[in-house]
Amino acid sequence: MFVLFVLNIIFSDVNVDMNAPGQVEAGNEIYVEITLNKSDFDSFARFQQEIPAGLTPVPVNTANADFSFKDQKIKFIWLKLPAEQEITISYKLQVDQRLKGTFNLNGTFSYIADNDRKSVEVDPKYIVINPSSTIDPKLIVDINDFKNLVAPIQKTGSGAEQVKCIRQTPYLAQGSNEYLVNLLVNKGNKEKFAKIQEMVPEGFSAVALESKEAIFTFKDQTVKLLWMNLPTDPYFVVSYKLVPNEGVTEKPNMDGTFSYIENDNTLSINIIEKDVNLENVSMENLLAVISSTREAITEPINYVQPQDYTGKVKIEIAESALKLIRENTKLTNMLEPESGIYYRVQIAAGHRPINISRYFNKYNLDKEVRTEFHEGWRKYSVGSFYVYKAARDYRVHIWNTTTIDDAFVSAYNEGKRVTVQEALMITSHEWYR
Numbered sequence: 001m002f003v004l005f006v007l008n009i010i011f012s013d014v015n016v017d018m019n020a021p022g023q024v025e026a027g028n029e030i031y032v033e034i035t036l037n038k039s040d041f042d043s044f045a046r047f048q049q050e051i052p053a054g055l056t057p058v059p060v061n062t063a064n065a066d067f068s069f070k071d072q073k074i075k076f077i078w079l080k081l082p083a084e085q086e087i088t089i090s091y092k093l094q095v096d097q098r099l100k101g102t103f104n105l106n107g108t109f110s111y112i113a114d115n116d117r118k119s120v121e122v123d124p125k126y127i128v129i130n131p132s133s134t135i136d137p138k139l140i141v142d143i144n145d146f147k148n149l150v151a152p153i154q155k156t157g158s159g160a161e162q163v164k165c166i167r168q169t170p171y172l173a174q175g176s177n178e179y180l181v182n183l184l185v186n187k188g189n190k191e192k193f194a195k196i197q198e199m200v201p202e203g204f205s206a207v208a209l210e211s212k213e214a215i216f217t218f219k220d221q222t223v224k225l226l227w228m229n230l231p232t233d234p235y236f237v238v239s240y241k242l243v244p245n246e247g248v249t250e251k252p253n254m255d256g257t258f259s260y261i262e263n264d265n266t267l268s269i270n271i272i273e274k275d276v277n278l279e280n281v282s283m284e285n286l287l288a289v290i291s292s293t294r295e296a297i298t299e300p301i302n303y304v305q306p307q308d309y310t311g312k313v314k315i316e317i318a319e320s321a322l323k324l325i326r327e328n329t330k331l332t333n334m335l336e337p338e339s340g341i342y343y344r345v346q347i348a349a350g351h352r353p354i355n356i357s358r359y360f361n362k363y364n365l366d367k368e369v370r371t372e373f374h375e376g377w378r379k380y381s382v383g384s385f386y387v388y389k390a391a392r393d394y395r396v397h398i399w400n401t402t403t404i405d406d407a408f409v410s411a412y413n414e415g416k417r418v419t420v421q422e423a424l425m426i427t428s429h430e431w432y433r
Contacts, residue, residue: 014038014120016047016109023128026135027097030127031060033090034107041113042083044421047076049107049122053147054096058291059284061090067284070234079419081111094291100131101142110425117425162188165196165258165271166293168278170242170251179242179252180209182278183271186235186290190260191337196225196238198256198271203248209239213373216240223256232337232416235286237278333357335370335381337415341423343391344370344381345398346410353378363402367394374417381410388420388429 015037024030034047047065050073051057057074059067065076076089106124110117131140164186170179183196196214199222200206206223208216214225225238242252259268276289333356347360347369360369360380367382382398385391391409398407411423424431 014109014111014118016107016120016122018105018107018122018125020105020125020127022126023130024095025130026095026099026132026140028095030055030093030095031090032093032105033088034122036087036089036109038081038085038087038111040085041111042081043112044419044425045078045081045109045111046422046425047089047107047109049074049105051093051105052103052143054099054143056094056096056291058092058094058288059090060092061088062282062284063087063089065089067091067287068234069287077422079422095129096146097132097135098139098141099129099143099146100140101144102126102128103143112421112425117428162186163190163258163260163269164290164293165256165269166276166278166289167254167256167271167273169273169275170254173241177244179204179244180239181206181242181254182237182239184235184237184278184286184289185230185258187230187260188234190230190262192227192229193261194227194230195259196223196256196271197259198223198254200242200254201250201252203245203250204242204252205245206240206242209241210237211240212236212238214238229334229336232414235283235290237281237286239278333368333370335372338384338412339414340386341427342412343383343385343388343420343423344410344412345383345391345395345407346379346381347398347404347407348380349377351377356380363404365398365402379410388424388427389432392432 017035017037018032019035020030020032036047038045053072057069062076063078064082065078068075068077074091081087104124104126107122108119109122110119112118129143131137164184166184166186168182168184170181172178173180181198185194185196187194200218202221204221206218211225212227212231213229214227217224217226223240254271254273256271257268258271259266261267272293274289274293276292277285278289347365356369356371365382369380369382371378371380373379383391383394385394388409388411395407395409398404409420411418411420413423413426420431423429
């Protein structure tokens with residue numbers, strides 16, 4: 001029995017190896033590579049690492065995983081692992097030039113096998129940060145103290161170091177005289193009430209392509225995209241096209257701002273134009289563009305005094321939303337994001353808007369129906385449950401008390417849809433049929 005136990009450890013289904021240099025000079029980068037030998041299963045999986053403050057990750061190779069970085073945690077998440085037995089992922093850690101000291105880099109690979117949650121710990125790697133010779137020694141601080149003691153060297157406005165809007169240099173659409181405009185928004189921790197405003201040169205008109213659920217308008221040579229609620233993704237791309245009038249041949253020069261609400265004030269930053277590729281909207285490409293954009297972000301312009309509670313952007317968005325709702329009264333009962341992991345019961349989906357109250361009134365539901373836009377669908381769900389079993393039980397209740405026989409449980413993490421498997425893995429809740 002003991003021999004069998006030892007053999008099971010030696011011949012485990014999953015092995016995880018991490019390679020990283022043992023030391024680095026502050027201001028440089030650490031290249032980290034993780035090799036996953038996963039046997040032949042292809043389930044949901046996640047690789048997670050926690051890194052100290054002062055280190056900024058930039059993905060290099062994600063092996064088709066969804067890469068994210070939040071609360072000092074790096075996550076690679078696969079809804080379904082690639083078929084290859086051996087998978088390699090990698091990223092770079094940009095080391096703040098003020099750091100020194102030693103830190104421990106470890107990690108956990110978690111996966112689902114035979115309906116059980118399993119985890120493999122990575123052997124920790126100790127990395128020494130040698131202080132930079134090009135910075136004032138008075139500014140150097142140990143990495144373990146960086147989070148609490150160090151303020152940015154350059155003063156920035158309220159949250160402006162996180163909020164960016166980057167415009168890809170407008171370019172001709174293939175086989176056309178129309179110009180495509182792609183805008184990358186890095187929203188930081190902003191969630192509600194935001195606006196992109198761009199001045200369009202005379203001789204061009206603008207047509208929306210991808211608005212990310214913003215209200216798009218074009219009037220008086222001005223493009224506006226208005227959000228009552230920003231998308232849940234930390235960064236995303238919106239786009240529109242510029243259609244020239246007959247005889248117009250010059251290339252358009254653009255100028256614009258991104259405005260948002262902070263502490264009940266309306267703040268605005270200039271949109272940065274760069275020769276980058278925003279057609280590739282993979283998360284790693286967008287993060288790389290954001291990380292490489294080091295132009296000085298001007299301190300936000302405060303358009304509204306603190307006593308003006310509503311803010312100009314908020315008023316403008318609210319008025320535009322009201323107009324839109326009046327034109328289409330079916331766009332009500334929008335789903336608001338909640339914090340943490342939670343579950344809802346989806347009861348219907350479709351492409352065309354409906355009058356929610358009128359349509360679902362016949363089912364006599366005891367919970368309010370809310371709608372959301374997801375992957376091109378309008379999805380309708382009820383309830384908010386922080387334990388999976390409670391959501392499962394309510395789904396069964398709907399099956400038993402209405403004619404809705406295809407209701408199912410949907411899961412959310414910080415307002416963003418995730419798989420039920422991922423939610424169960426994060427919360428360690430049990431799955432029930």
